[in-house]
Amino acid sequence: GAVVSQHPSRVICKSGTSVKIECRSLDFQATTMFWYRQFPKQSLMLMATSNEGSKATYEQGVEKDKFLINHASLTLSTLTVTSAHPEDSSFYICSAGGRGGREQFFGPGTRLTVL
Amino acid sequence: GESVGLHLPTLSVQEGDNSIINCAYSNSASDYFIWYKQESGKGPQFIIDIRSNMDKRQGQRVTVLLNKTVKHLSLQIAATQPGDSAVYFCAENTGGSRLTFGEGTQLTVNP
Numbered sequence: 001g002a003v004v005s006q007h008p009s010r011v012i013c014k015s016g017t018s019v020k021i022e023c024r025s026l027d028f029q030a031t032t033m034f035w036y037r038q039f040p041k042q043s044l045m046l047m048a049t050s051n052e053g054s055k056a057t058y059e060q061g062v063e064k065d066k067f068l069i070n071h072a073s074l075t076l077s078t079l080t081v082t083s084a085h086p087e088d089s090s091f092y093i094c095s096a097g098g099r100g101g102r103e104q105f106f107g108p109g110t111r112l113t114v115l
Numbered sequence: 116g117e118s119v120g121l122h123l124p125t126l127s128v129q130e131g132d133n134s135i136i137n138c139a140y141s142n143s144a145s146d147y148f149i150w151y152k153q154e155s156g157k158g159p160q161f162i163i164d165i166r167s168n169m170d171k172r173q174g175q176r177v178t179v180l181l182n183k184t185v186k187h188l189s190l191q192i193a194a195t196q197p198g199d200s201a202v203y204f205c206a207e208n209t210g211g212s213r214l215t216f217g218e219g220t221q222l223t224v225n226p
Contacts, residue, residue: 006158032212041123043204044159044216093158097212102147104214106158 003027004096006107013084014115021079021110023094029074030096034104035067038091050077084114123202125221134192134224138205138217143186145207149214150179150190153202162190162203192222200224 003026013019023033032051036044048064050056050071058064066088068080077096081088091111095104128134140148146167151159165172165179165188172179178191188205202221206214 004158034213041221043218046213046215049213091156095158102208102212103149103161103164104212105161106151109156109158111156 002096002105004030004094004105004107006094006110008110009108010111010113012113012115015085016083019081019084019112021081021092021094021112023077023079023096023107025075025096025105028096030077031074032097033071033077034095034097035069035077035079036093036095038093038109040091044093047079081112084112086114088112089114123219123221125223127223127225128195130195130197130224130226132195134190134195134199134222136190136192136203136220136222138188138190138220140186140188140205140207140215140217142207142209142215143183144209145215146210147208148179148181148188149206149208150177150188151204151206151216152199153204153219155201159204195222195224197224197226 005024007022035047038044047062048056048058050069052071052074056069071077091109093109095106097104149164150162152162153159163174163177163179176193180189202219204219205217
């Protein structure tokens with residue numbers, strides 16, 4: 001149980017385009033989903049927290065107009081990187097919580113490369 | 116605040132040896148801790164957790180020790196195997212489900 005999927009697993013795009021990443025909890029209803037960003041050989045940095053049906057809460061320094069988060073249902077959250085630039089290239093990981101415990105269940109991550 | 120590291124501490128062990136990975140956490144109000152394993156190119160995988168009312172918890176080949184006095188957490192892996200090679204992160208929680216991650220340790224197991 002507690003399986004979280006992400007799609008796509010890898011994406012390469014041109015500078016200026018927008019990219020949407022989907023995060024799904026496959027076997028439980030996730031009241032809360034989290035989006036992280038991870039640079040090579042660094043830790044996970046929380047970008048935002050999203051609760052189903054409400055606006056996401058962004059961490060300090062994260063531009064909400066650049067990283068659009070939608071948590072439309074209890075099993076799906078999306079992160080859209082708008083007008084992506086090479087500095088947005090990173091590993092984006094989502095996680096889902098709310099199964100009653102305090103742990104988070106992580107997706108496999110999405111490698112974004114912006115040319 | 117969030118933990119940001121410029122490089123990962125490393126630990127290299129021989130196959131069959133025991134490994135000890137350490138983590139210092141920052142928030143004395145944290146009352147729940149988790150160790151995650153992250154293999155290259157993958158998302159973090161839950162290993163073991165511990166609540167602040169405990170000092171020690173054991174799983175299969177893994178033991179987590181918590182010292183609240185000095186805000187220190189450790190993960191012990193018994194009989195380390197090549198498949199244990201990965202980056203290990205501790206994470207702390209102060210309530211709700213928001214986690215703050217430590218900087219991580221790269222474990223390399225030599226055959």
